[in-house]
Amino acid sequence: MNPAKAALSYTGTIWLLITQVLVMLPFVQYLPLWLMPVLAFTAIWRLRVVKGQSDRPGLPVKIVLMVLGIGGLTLSGLPFPSLDFMVAILLLGFAFKTLEADSQRDAIVVVLLGYFLLAVHFLYSQSILAGLYGVLTLVALTAALIGIHHPMNFMSSRQSTSHALRLSALMLLQCLPLMLLIFMFAPRLQPLFMLPLPSSQAKSGISDSMTPGDIASLSQSDALAFRVTFKNGKPPQNQLYWRGLTLNHFDGRRWKQFIDDYELRQLQQNFAHNYRWQPDNLDIRGPAVEYEAIYERSGQPWLFTLTPATEVYGDVLRGGDYRIMARTELQAPAMLKAVSYPESLRDRTLQPMVRRLALQLPLNTNPRSHSLAQQLRTQSRSEQDYIQRVLQRFRDQSFHYTLRPPMLGSTDTIDAFLFDSQRGFCAHYAGSFVFMMRAAGIPARVVTGYQGGEWNATGQYLSVHQFDAHAWTEVWLAESGWARIDPTTMVAPDRVEQGLEAAMRTEGSFLENQLFTPRKIEWLNRLRQQIDSVQYGWRRFVLGYDRDAQSEFFKNLLGELTIKKVAATLGGLMIALGLLWMLLLGLKPEHRSIAPEQRLYQRFCKRLAKKGLAREPGQTPGDFARLAAAKFPQHAAAILGFNGVYEEVCYGSEANHKPKGLLAQMKQHLQKL
C-alpha cells in the first residue's frame, strides 16, 4: 500500500482547481488571448468531472487537445526559443495535467509545476502587486500540498480547507526568517547562460528616430519612464535634461541616428569601434551630481542620464556622443548608478567624422530656410551672434508652443514650419533649429530624452513620465565644445521651468485624451504620489539587492569582511533561528538532568559489568558492593571505598549540599578500578 499512489480525494481535486486558477490568472495579460479559454475550459471540465457530471477525458480526447494546443501555439506566432513560448507550453501542460490528474502523485506534479510558474510570473512583473499575489499563491499551493495528502475526512470540508490554509500560512511565516537569511547570504552569481527574455511587450517611450509628431503623441501618456534618487540633493528643475540619444541624420522629414537603420547589435559595434566613448576629450568642470535611476521596462536599450556621466555602475555601453546605452533591450526594470558633471566641456576638438555627421543636410530642400540662414549669418558678427539671432526670431515672431500642431506636408517641412504654420511642439523647434545651424555651417544635432520630472516629496525622489519626453539640440562651438541649446524655451519657458502641465494650462491639452486622471484632482494626486513612493521603495529594494548591494550591506553590518566573521554571523543567526523555531513549535529539548554522583555510580556499575558482574535491578548499592568485593578481592578496597563515599553523598548528613571533596574521592576510587 503506497499512499502516494492513492486516489485523489474530492478535497484534493478542489485544491488542484484552486491552484490552477490562481497560478494561471496573472498570465492573462501577457500571453495570447486564445490560451485563456482553453485553460478555463479544462478547469470547468475538471470541475464537472469532480461533480460527476462529465466523464474523464479518454485517450483520443487527450491527443486531440494536445495537438490543438501545440498547433495553436505554432500558429499564434510566438517566436520559438522565447520565454513566452516556454511559458505557454508550461501553462498548457499544467492545464492538461490538472485535467487528467487522478492520483495523489499526479496532483503533486501539478503543485510543483505551480510553484515554478508562480516564480516565472516574476520574470514578467516584479511590482508590489505581483509580489503580494505571489505570496497569496504560495500560501494556496502549500495548503494544496497539505490538503491533497491529508484529506482529513473527519472534518467538514470547510474545516479542513481552513485548517490547511492556516497551517500553510503559519509555516510560511515561520520560515520567513530563514528565507530572509538565505536571501541575504546566498551568493549572487553571474548568469550562467543567456535565456530568451519575455518578448511580448511592445516598445514604449523614446524611439530611435523622430518625426515632429512622435514626441507630441508620447506626451499624451502618463506612464512612468524612470525614477531617480539624488545623493546630494536635486539640481534645479531647468537643469534636468535627461539625455537619451543624439539624432544626426535628417532626410527632409525624419531625424535618425545615422544614415542607415542599424540593428541593435550593429549599433553597439558602431559605438564600440568607430564612434566610441573617448574620456580624454572631456574637460570636467563644476560640481558632481550623483544619482541612482531605475528605468521601467521599455523594450528599448536607451538609458537617460545627465550629460556627461563620468562614472557609471552597471552593465552598459557608452558611445562617442556621450550616450549611455543598455546592452540589451530593457525587458525588465533596470537600475543604474551614475556620477555626472553637467558643466563639463565636451569635445574641445571635434573628430572629423563627428563633424561630418553634424553638418549633414538633405540636398535641395527647404530653400526659404537656406536663404534665411545665409541672410542671418552675413548679418552676424560671430557664430554665437548667429545662434542668438536664430533664437531671437523664435521669440519675436508669432511662434506657438502647442500639442495640436497642424500637418506640414511631405516636402520642405522646415520651411512650412518656420514661415507658414509657426505652431509646433519641441520636436519642431529642435529640428528646425538644427537645420538653421547646419545651413550656416555650424555643427549641430538633435537630442532626445526627457526634461524635468515630478518631485515626490514623500519619498524624496524624482519621477519622470512619458509626458516629460523632450527634444532639444546641441551645437558645437570651438571655445565651448558641445553646448546644449533648447529652442523650446524661447517660445514656452514654462515647459522647462514647471513642466508640460503648466506650459499647456491655457491650451488645456495636457493628457487631454485621458478621460480620468488623478493628476487633475489635488488630493487624489497627493495619494497617488504616496502610493508611488511605496512602490519605488519596493522596486529599489527588490532590484537593488544584487552582488554589489550584498557586499555593501555586509560591509556596513560587519565592517571589513572576513570569512570568519561571515561564518560566525551566519552561525549565530542560524542558532538563534533554531531556538526561535523550537520555541514557536513548542519543542523543548529534554533535559535529562542526572546528579553527578549518580553519573559516577552508573560508570561504576558499567565498569563492574564489563568485568562480569552486573547489578540486578533490585539490588541495594551496599549488597552489590559486598558481592563485587567478594568476587574481585584485588579491587575490594576501591569498590567498598567508592560505595562508602557514594552512600555518604546520597544519604549522609551533608547530602543536601553535595560537597565537591566527596565527589573527588569517588572519582579517585573509580580510577583504581
Place this chain on the structure above:
Amino acid sequence: MMSRTADFTQQWIRQRLPQTREVTLNQRRIFIVPSKLALGMLLLIILLFVLAINFQNSLVYAVCFWLMALLVLNILHTYRNLAGITLKVIGLSPCFAGANATLEIELSCPPKQKKYAVHVGWPEHDMIEVNLAQQHSVRTQLAHPTTRRGRFTPPRITIETRYPLRLAVAWSYLMTDASAIIYPTPKARTENSTTNTSSTEHSGGTEIPRGSHDFGGIREYQPDDAPRQLHWGKYAQTGELYSKTFVDYSSPQRWLAWETLPFPGTEARLSHLCSQVLDCHAKQQEYGLSIPGTRIEPAQGEAHKQRCLSALALFGEQA
C-alpha cells in the same frame, strides 16, 4: 556484507528500542529522513535557483529560498507531529492459524497537542491512519495474518507520519513483548472419522467402548474376544463367529484422544482435534483432551475450551 550491515542495523534498532508494551515517542526514539517528494522539491529549488541567476530576478530568488526554508522547517513540523505520542499495546487476541490475529493498541498524546495523519501498523500488512485531534486517546485494532499454530509475537509495530507536507518521514518502532496463542487450523478429517474413531455418539450420551454392561451391537469375531462375548445365535444362522459388543453409558462425556486417531501427521491430528473441540463446545458437551504430554479432564465452558485449544496450539513447544 549486505546482510551483515542489515543485521547490525537490526541489532542497533533493538538496542535503541527495547521490547516494551508502552512507549512515549521522543527524540531518542524518532527517526526522520527526507521523503522522495523532498527530492522532487530539491530539483524544483535548483531549477528556480538557475532561473533566478540567469534573469537576475530577486523575487525568483525569494521564492526559491522560501521553498528551501519550507523544506527545512517541515522536518520540525513532521517531528513534532510524532513526538509526545504514547503508543500502548493493550493486548493481542488469540486466533486460529491462517486467520488474522488482532492487536489492540491505544494511541494518546498530551491534551494540548494535536496529531494528524499518524500511520500505525505493519507496512506489509495493515496500516491504520489515526488522528488525535478531537480526542486525545484512540483505541484501534490491527490485524496481522498468521500462518502456523503456536505462540505468536507480532513483529515490531511501525508508527510513522509524513504530515504536514510529506517532505519528510518521521517514524519509530515499538517492539512489543505481547504474544498470543495461535490455535491450529480446525480441519476435520471427515472420510474416516465416523467409522474409525473410537468415539461414536449415542443419544444417551457418550459411549465408552468395550464396556461390560449394555449391549451395543454385533461385529465379526476378533481373536482376543472373550468367549462370553460370542453371539451363538448368529453362529447358528451363518456358521461364522460373531461377537457381541457392550458399551458403558456414562454421563454425556467424550474423550478426544491423540492416540485413537487413525491417520498420521502431527499437524493433521492437531487440526482434527481442534475442530472436534470446537464441535463439542458448540454442542455443549463435556469433553476431555488427551494428547502426548497433556491430559485435560473432561469439562465444559469457555475457559475449558481455551485450555484445550491452547494445549493443542502449544503441542511440541516448550510452554
